[in-house]
């Protein structure tokens with residue numbers, strides 16, 4: 001940066017949301033109509049609609065998105081990912097991170113300003129409601145000066161009542177992503193006493209949303225969001241940013257009339273009063289700037305009124321603002337797409353090669369084995385089958401290596417719905433002589449009837465000697 005373009009640091013400021021005595025500085029931004037606002041509003045309402053309807057959408061008979069944490073099953077675009085698909089999910093996550101890196105390198109914090117739920121709901125739902133109830137920015141500032149920050153004022157109480165209802169609604173929508181709309185409907189219809197845990201989860205989520213949009217607000221972006229804090233690493237001098245053209249605007253001079261040698265900025269502070277994070281963009285690129293373009297709209301409006309060209313605050317890059325020619329090739333816009341292609345490519349290959357079922361064989365609960373009344377050794381197994389296909393299947397279960405024994409499988413074949421998981425129990429009875437050193441290796445074979453067979457090796461356990469002291473009958477009594 002050339003020395004002529006280094007903005008002066010704001011005196012005495014710690015955080016935009018704090019006064020110098022440490023008290024909260026409430027940000028009451030004045031909305032600035034303009035071209036960017038129209039587009040952002042359209043994008044915001046579209047995103048709200050998408051967020052609302054996604055839990056209701058289905059693909060291939062499965063929910064479009066369902067993040068079933070208790071069952072450790074994620075459904076994305078109708079495809080089920082189980083706990084055993086951790087590699088796939090990791091590749092997807094890494095690919096998403098690189099996509100964010102690339103987007104930031106190219107377009108700056110476009111996510112923060114245009115699409116982040118925090119910005120979308122705060123600027124296009126909660127703040128407009130606040131202005132409606134409290135009489136705009138001046139009305140809110142007036143209430144802030146009242147006793148207890150105007151908390152007991154009827155208009156503010158009414159606004160908070162609406163906030164509560166909205167938070168409740170958003171909490172239900174949010175939790176639909178984790179429990180599904182059918183389960184959510186059950187929760188809504190039944191008394192909270194029938195499902196106290198889920199009621200507490202719902203109440204907690206509502207309280208968090210209300211706290212965030214009602215009180216914490218822009219501080220989420222300033223102090224809690226990790227993305228904002230790593231901007232200095234993700235942006236380079238050619239990344240697109242919302243920036244004040246320091247060389248054109250300075251030296252700023254108050255008033256419409258342009259004095260000899262003065263810049264275009266008339267120091268009207270319109271860009272400051274509209275900023276939802278309470279900063280002055282003229283201080284240069286700041287971590288608090290979410291690139292929402294509100295200051296660009298505000299300044300364009302002022303420029304039109306004073307008959308000066310718009311774009312004093314605009315999308316640009318640090319190099320472009322300083323007249324530095326751009327590089328032909330920026331390392332990060334080559335490396336990020338390469339890493340992105342590797343991650344998503346790996347994900348697609350692994351997804352394609354994934355088996356249509358996931359079979360897990362576990363030892364039964366209780367004693368590792370029991371001795372039956374006829375002297376045979378019984379092992380109890382649990383066979384867990386996850387059907388990853390989009391059609392219901394019946395899985396035939398058989399065991400290789402038990403020719404001298406008996407297999408009892410109460411649910412065989414085991415029916416499993418599309419995308420679901422079922423567990424069944426197997427009992428394998430073998431003579432003592434089948435065990436060597438207390439072990440017997442067998443293979444559990446699962447056939448889906450559609451051409452897919454999975455084989456899982458399993459070690460049965462039994463007495464180590466002919467008269468093992470640890471022999472147990474089925475009742476647990478020593479023999």
Ligand code: SF4
Nearest residue numbers: 275289290292293295
């Ligand atoms: S400085 Fe401008 S772009 Fe940045 S957050 Fe404030 S209003 Fe939005």
Ligand code: SF4
Nearest residue numbers: 265266268269271299
């Ligand atoms: S809105 Fe434009 S003219 Fe007014 S203070 Fe900001 S940069 Fe200067």
